[in-house]
Amino acid sequence: MTAGGPMPVPGEKYDGEWLRVHPASPFVRGWVALAAIGYFFGRDTFERMLQGEPLVGGQIAGRAPWLLAGGALVLVLAVLGFILSWYFTRYQVAEGYVRVNTGFLFKQQRQARLDRVQAIDIVQPLLARIFGLAELKFEVADAGESAVRLAYLRMEDARQLRATILARASGVELEPGRPEAAAPEAPEQQVLQVPPSRLIGSLLLSEQSIFVVLGGVASVVLSAVTENSGFFLYLIPAALGLIAAYWSSFHKGYNFTAAVSPDGIRLRYGLLDTQAQTLPPGRIQALRVVQPPLWRIFGWYRMQVNVAGYGAAGSDGQGGSRTTLLPVGEIGDVVNMLALVLPDPGTADPLRVFQCGLDGLGSDGGFVTTPRRARFLAPLGWRRNGFAATDTALLMRSGRWWRQLVVVPHQRTQSMALHQGPLARRFRLADLVLHTTAGPVLPRVIQADAGTALALFDAQAARARAARKRQTSEHWLAQVTPLVSPVEPAPLVEPAEAGTLVETVDLDPHQPPKLASSPGEPGWRGDELDQRVSPRAPNATQQEGPQRG
């Protein structure tokens, strides 16, 4: 494991010196190519061995040395290429930038500003995990491709580097004399964990299960009616696809934990490949909470986010899991995560407002719905479609069956548009679309009264402007944004277990100013949650403990 040299001494590393990734990384990355070469040249020999024939066939016996030489040459070239690519890949963290140089024929130099970081992921594919290596992905706002990928570092190096980058990006003042010293990792506190039983349950009750049941019933009926068992044959590829989909969801959601640290929200998940995402404060552009119809039985919700660096879901094959903030959770988990994303809910009674957004109807909680005259346009949804604006965010809810609540913080609004088609004009309605960065969340106020929508359009522009003026710095510690304090009352966070506080570092420059605890201010006061939430989900708060223990 420690083949890369001496252990890093905190404070000695990352002070502007150029470093290389772990020497084994090209082999971990390119093991498929090596395996292919081995397979290509080894298969024939192996087959002959099994059949008891001489190792080299008669007709090619004369050419065997050439073939061997060719194979060896390919192997040597591949290994040489690996070594060269490793040798010429170097990275540096200094002066507010992270720089990576790659390539020996076509050189590429990349640099990204640390304070523009949108997210940092540490990814461990299975093979890398076996070797104790990890890949570090540094995301800036370019919707898709990672700005900087360092594959692979030793796990503790990756964590150290992440801590350093996040500390620099947050604008924390380390030891004044040595501005380039490495930062200690910020302490973190676990907020929630998704037990595997709940994950399996959520998959069984998910949308695709409905299609499985429908498809199975349809094929049974069809084969019974037509007396042709051939229909079952068509089910085989469908079943394989579904198993793959279920497996992928299970694999990505397995052991999902969320923790909070001064560096941001930290999500960890994965069965074979593990991933640890860090979303610094204020990097979440939009958020949605959805509830498929069958999840209503257990009161489960799913949360997804738009983050500028992650791009649209599925753009790189794993966007779907990276944009998931909570694969399945109960109302208590949802409120906990909301409190992390939106530390200041901007209303006096956030639990009621958000509860109404999740499953309310009509004007409860200050929501403005589609006017009654338009009930023929949306016979089911007109009492559900609605919006509510708090001081810090706009809440948009929709969907009677597939319930959805979209939350967009005011300072994250990019631009807005009012839309009105001919039918909507007859009913004096309008849609308000909020533009946000690419991702699974598409904020839209559906079928609001035209006058209301226009008023919201103006008010929202003003609110976004005011919110932007408050937020001036990319360094999040410089902003007066409380982050950790909303969780500190922590009635929902289960009592401290071993490992809840992952690390306690004495030198703790990360600890943000505790601001939100002042009693008069609106905040997520957890003590109300028990009363508010309990009628619907009686054991929401104590759910996790016994299952996990």
Next chain:
Amino acid sequence: MHTAAIDPPGITWLRVSPKYVTVRLVEWALGNLVVLGVLSLPLLFVLLGWWTWPPRWLAVAVPAFMLVLALWRLVLIPRQVRAIGYAERDDDLLIRGGIFFQRVMVVPYGRMQYVDISVGPVERRLGLCTLKLHTASASTNASIPGLPAEEGARLREQLSARGEARLAGL
């Protein structure tokens, strides 16, 4: 000048150049002539007796329907061009467009990432340009077509200056 129900009150819209109608007409002609030509081929073949399958009424009805649709769009073009408007407010730019499907968009200056100006061949002949605003969101599809070249340049400079003054993060 028509004001629609969803336009914010008290806004004086700046309109794009009426010459932009010509650009739209050329685009219309190019697009529809190709479509109409292709759709008329079966009619021609049926009339010549090469083909037997599409009955004559169908061979006539399809291109005729497309022709009516195209003419309808043609009639709308001048009104559509007149409906395009923009207004510079203190902190944001308003852009409106559309007659049937109306849209009013607000783009805060501080949110603009960059501004670009594009000029097509027909636009160049008429001295027009298209200005496009980009924010961090791909769905901000904010473009103002048919601006006179000097107005486009002025607007670009103005927007850049204001964007720099009010620059906000993401």
